Amino acid sequence: MTDLLFQAFIAAGGTAGFCIIFRVPLREIPICAIIGAAGWILYNVVLLTGDDNKVFATFLAAALVGLLSEIAARIFKEPTTLFTVPGVLSLVPGFHIFKAMEAVMDNNMDSSESWVTITFKLAAAIALGLLAIGAIFNAAHAIFNKTKHVTTDMMGTLKNMTTPPGKK
Amino acid sequence: MDDVYKNKVLMMAVYAGEIMMESGAEIHRVEDTVERICIACGMQATEVFSTPMGLFISLNSGDMEAPTYTYIKRVRGQVTDMTKISRINRFSRNFTANEYTIDEALARLEAIGKGRQYPLPVKLGGAAMIGLFFSFIFGGNLTEATIAFFAGGLSYALSAYLNRYQINYFIHGFLCCAFAAIIAMGASSVIPGADYTPIITGTIMIFVPGVPITNSIRDFLSGDMLSGLSRLTEAVLTATSIALGAGIVTQVWQMLGGVIV
Numbered sequence: 001m002t003d004l005l006f007q008a009f010i011a012a013g014g015t016a017g018f019c020i021i022f023r024v025p026l027r028e029i030p031i032c033a034i035i036g037a038a039g040w041i042l043y044n045v046v047l048l049t050g051d052d053n054k055v056f057a058t059f060l061a062a063a064l065v066g067l068l069s070e071i072a073a074r075i076f077k078e079p080t081t082l083f084t085v086p087g088v089l090s091l092v093p094g095f096h097i098f099k100a101m102e103a104v105m106d107n108n109m110d111s112s113e114s115w116v117t118i119t120f121k122l123a124a125a126i127a128l129g130l131l132a133i134g135a136i137f138n139a140a141h142a143i144f145n146k147t148k149h150v151t152t153d154m155m156g157t158l159k160n161m162t163t164p165p166g167k168k
Numbered sequence: 169m170d171d172v173y174k175n176k177v178l179m180m181a182v183y184a185g186e187i188m189m190e191s192g193a194e195i196h197r198v199e200d201t202v203e204r205i206c207i208a209c210g211m212q213a214t215e216v217f218s219t220p221m222g223l224f225i226s227l228n229s230g231d232m233e234a235p236t237y238t239y240i241k242r243v244r245g246q247v248t249d250m251t252k253i254s255r256i257n258r259f260s261r262n263f264t265a266n267e268y269t270i271d272e273a274l275a276r277l278e279a280i281g282k283g284r285q286y287p288l289p290v291k292l293g294g295a296a297m298i299g300l301f302f303s304f305i306f307g308g309n310l311t312e313a314t315i316a317f318f319a320g321g322l323s324y325a326l327s328a329y330l331n332r333y334q335i336n337y338f339i340h341g342f343l344c345c346a347f348a349a350i351i352a353m354g355a356s357s358v359i360p361g362a363d364y365t366p367i368i369t370g371t372i373m374i375f376v377p378g379v380p381i382t383n384s385i386r387d388f389l390s391g392d393m394l395s396g397l398s399r400l401t402e403a404v405l406t407a408t409s410i411a412l413g414a415g416i417v418t419q420v421w422q423m424l425g426g427v428i429v
Contacts, residue, residue: 007305010301010302010304010305011301011305013297013300013301014297014298014301014302014305014373016294016297017294017295017296017297017298017301018294018298018378019250019294020286020290020291020293020294020297021248021291021294021295021298021324021374022192022248022249022250022379023248023249023250023251023252023285023286024250024251025250025251025254028250028254040305077258077261078254078257079193079197079250079253079254079257081192081193081194081197081250081253081382081383081386082250082253082254084382085192085248085250085378085379085382085383086378088378088382089373089376089378090302090305092373092376092378092381094302094306094369094370094372094373094376095306095365095369097372097376097407097410097411098365098368098369098372098411098414098415099365100411101411101412101414101415102415102418102419104415105415105416105418105419106419123381126381127381127385130382130385130386131385131388131389134385134386134389135389138389138390
């Protein structure tokens with residue numbers, strides 16, 4: 001339990017560091033840190049449940065980060081990217097990238113292959129986790145806001161826009 | 169009179185799009201914002217095409233007799249700046265709700281575009297924090313994390329220095345991570361109880377291409393395959409340059425150590 005708290009703390013700290021570099025507005029930095037910590041905790045909890053399935057754990061954690069980011073974006077009326085980009089970084093396989101390169105440099109074919117493969121698998125897991133949540137929210141947004149497929153005439157004039165035109 | 173007005177709308181839309189593109193927004197958001205701004209100004213026939221390398225905007229008031237205006241803007245370089253994205257987002261919401269006149273809007277956009285990053289010491293602190301906490305995440309102990317704290321700050325300082333000059337992103341990532349690896353190898357060979365792996369992995373996280381990865385996914389999702397592919401390529405190449413920088417230094421260091429000892 002204390003270990004999980006410590007993990008949450010370091011993930012939040014690392015995420016906050018990225019927020020500073022990416023110039024996230026001060027007001028949103030704590031929220032990004034919480035989202036990053038939540039993702040990392042879920043990753044660790046999934047690993048604690050037994051089998052050492054890092055790829056699936058990363059997928060679930062990335063999906064949680066995506067979900068929390070979409071919710072935060074709607075609460076604070078900010079772009080979703082602002083929360084996803086720092087939040088997902090604690091899951092990025094930096095360790096595996098380095099290990100893969102080290103194995104390649106050592107000319108150790110078997111271990112380099114497996115390190116490169118796991119790196120790509122982890123990156124793909126992050127991508128799919130975010131993609132799944134993003135796709136669900138996109139579809140829900142389009143259906144609830146009744147965004148129709150926009151048609152245009154020959155000039156390219158929009159025929160059925162939802163936003164009222166007219167500013168001069 | 170109509171020409172001046174159209175020109176101002178076009179300039180405003182181009183500028184808003186350029187700021188968003190440079191700050192690391194996803195394509196869908198850039199195109200949507202530009203289109204909304206133009207339509208709110210009565211330019212019913214607006215087409216926007218945006219890639220990470222450039223922005224194409226063409227607008228017309230939807231009248232066969234009226235002239236069509238087009239602007240192509242080449243976008244170079246990228247400094248991730250979430251505050252700018254967030255401010256433009258708010259700006260476009262207020263603008264489409266008819267809150268500003270066009271001149272006010274131009275002045276506001278200029279103010280957003282001039283927004284500065286956090287001061288360098290603060291950013292160095294942020295980079296040092298990344299080094300510290302990520303070396304813990306990758307299983308480092310307190311000694312290793314402390315070394316990574318300094319290695320992170322120093323290598324980010326090098327990166328800020330290199331950013332002043334027109335340096336290829338591949339060389340940039342390579343040099344910064346090679347420098348971080350040199351610090352890590354030096355410190356771990358002097359200080360007892362420190363292994364170099366958590367130090368290096370914690371420090372190279374600063375340069376990991378997190379923004380291109382997340383943005384390329386969002387671009388693929390919204391159907392902007394061209395920019396999705398280009399950002400994915402950027403992410404893979406940057407990751408390679410980072411790993412290469414750190415990997416070559418550790419390898420050379422071990423070879424030299426073998427010769428000397």
